[in-house]
Amino acid sequence: MSKYKIILSGGGTGGHIYPAIAIANELKSRFPDAEFLFVGAKDRMEMEKVPQSGYQIKGLWISGIQRKLTLKNLSFPFKVISSLWEARKIIKSFKPDVAIGTGGFASGPLLQAAASSNIPTLIQEQNSYPGITNKLLAKKAQKICVAYDGLERFFPKEKIIKTGNPVRQGLLNVETKVEEAKRFFNLEPNKVTLLIIGGSLGSRRINQLIEKKLDFFDTHNIQIIWQCGKLYYQQYKICDNTKGIQVYQFLNNMDFAYAAADIVISRAGAGSVSELCIVGKPVIFIPSPNVAEDHQTKNAMAIVNEDAAILIKEEDLDADFENKFSQLLNAPERQKTLSDNIKKLALINATKDIADEVEKLLK
Numbered sequence: 001m002s003k004y005k006i007i008l009s010g011g012g013t014g015g016h017i018y019p020a021i022a023i024a025n026e027l028k029s030r031f032p033d034a035e036f037l038f039v040g041a042k043d044r045m046e047m048e049k050v051p052q053s054g055y056q057i058k059g060l061w062i063s064g065i066q067r068k069l070t071l072k073n074l075s076f077p078f079k080v081i082s083s084l085w086e087a088r089k090i091i092k093s094f095k096p097d098v099a100i101g102t103g104g105f106a107s108g109p110l111l112q113a114a115a116s117s118n119i120p121t122l123i124q125e126q127n128s129y130p131g132i133t134n135k136l137l138a139k140k141a142q143k144i145c146v147a148y149d150g151l152e153r154f155f156p157k158e159k160i161i162k163t164g165n166p167v168r169q170g171l172l173n174v175e176t177k178v179e180e181a182k183r184f185f186n187l188e189p190n191k192v193t194l195l196i197i198g199g200s201l202g203s204r205r206i207n208q209l210i211e212k213k214l215d216f217f218d219t220h221n222i223q224i225i226w227q228c229g230k231l232y233y234q235q236y237k238i239c240d241n242t243k244g245i246q247v248y249q250f251l252n253n254m255d256f257a258y259a260a261a262d263i264v265i266s267r268a269g270a271g272s273v274s275e276l277c278i279v280g281k282p283v284i285f286i287p288s289p290n291v292a293e294d295h296q297t298k299n300a301m302a303i304v305n306e307d308a309a310i311l312i313k314e315e316d317l318d319a320d321f322e323n324k325f326s327q328l329l330n331a332p333e334r335q336k337t338l339s340d341n342i343k344k345l346a347l348i349n350a351t352k353d354i355a356d357e358v359e360k361l362l363k
């Protein structure tokens with residue numbers, strides 16, 4: 001078997017990084033001799049998370065363009081030129097057989113450079129509304145793996161394959177890890193466990209809500225695993241270890257976090273939604289309203305429309321949260337219905353199906 005070289009790029013947030021890692025892991029299990037290289041954006045999360053997963057990464061000097069008028073945008077054209085130049089150098093020296101992009105700033109120059117060297121490229125788009133990088137790259141890509149219907153509005157139809165979002169292997173069997181997870185988090189067996197996740201970066205609005213409701217949760221005898229995000233950790237760490245609350249800036253063991261949870265409150269980033277379908281827990285989604293085309297609300301609505309989760313909009317949190325939460329907490333049969341229904345929406349073969357497409361490109 002020839003020794004394949006595979007280059008991957010995805011980053012900026014966990015939503016783009018973990019799909020790339022999941023795809024790499026699957027390909028590594030198929031081609032143990034293959035060589036892998038990741039390309040990310042300097043100073044972003046991938047520069048830490050990718051090496052933690054056992055892969056090498058090179059960083060480009062690139063960022064997104066700010067939507068508002070700011071001085072930072074002045075450097076943007078230089079970053080594009082410099083990162084394209086760097087990406088070309090990386091492609092020339094690594095000589096990959098295939099390039100895989102999962103969105104985020106660095107995948108733009110990297111896939112662009114790969115395509116112009118005639119290296120086959122595959123894009124994986126997590127959302128129902130694609131990011132600008134993937135829209136630009138679609139023309140030159142050989143294949144575009146998506147998780148939602150209706151993406152022919154943005155991408156050439158003949159290149160689209162609906163696979164679902166790749167999810168890390170360890171999340172596929174969380175039901176076998178419940179006891180281990182409870183021990184890991186040192187949880188009390190007689191209390192309900194609530195998991196709060198604000199997406200890979202944490203959510204300011206969800207944090208504010210949780211802080212405000214700590215007494216409410218306490219009176220309901222609930223213990224909490226609260227991922228508040230790196231940016232907010234200094235502010236909320238004071239709540240750690242009080243009233244059954246554990247505060248984390250980032251959870252490195254999402255499998256245990258999901259396994260231990262009885263109820264989940266989450267943002268509705270595409271990856272989180274796909275994972276929550278697989279782990280099958282009752283969820284309250286609080287989508288971020290600050291993303292392109294309000295795509296998190298669309299991600300969440302796809303689940304809510306199947307009677308498989310609850311959605312509370314940020315603007316309704318003050319009025320509705322306690323009510324909706326208590327109703328769910330006090331209705332185990334409703335929790336079971338939501339769990340059963342959300343599981344039906346899981347696309348568990350996504351990672352394998354994407355790896356199959358990569359294999360076709362390799363051959």
Ligand SMILES: CC(=O)N[C@H]1[C@@H](OP(=O)(O)OP(=O)(O)OC[C@H]2O[C@@H](n3ccc(=O)[nH]c3=O)[C@H](O)[C@@H]2O)O[C@H](CO)[C@@H](O)[C@@H]1O
Nearest residue numbers: 013014015018126199200227250251254269270271272291
């Ligand atoms: C604010 C923003 O721009 N959000 C976007 C970003 O979300 P974000 O980066 O939050 O991404 P997702 O919800 O898609 O995925 C988060 C990933 O991080 C992991 N995780 C999260 C928290 C934690 O403590 N530990 C951990 O491992 C989750 O298990 C998951 O694998 O990318 C998504 C996928 O393109 C988009 O749908 C979101 O709209």
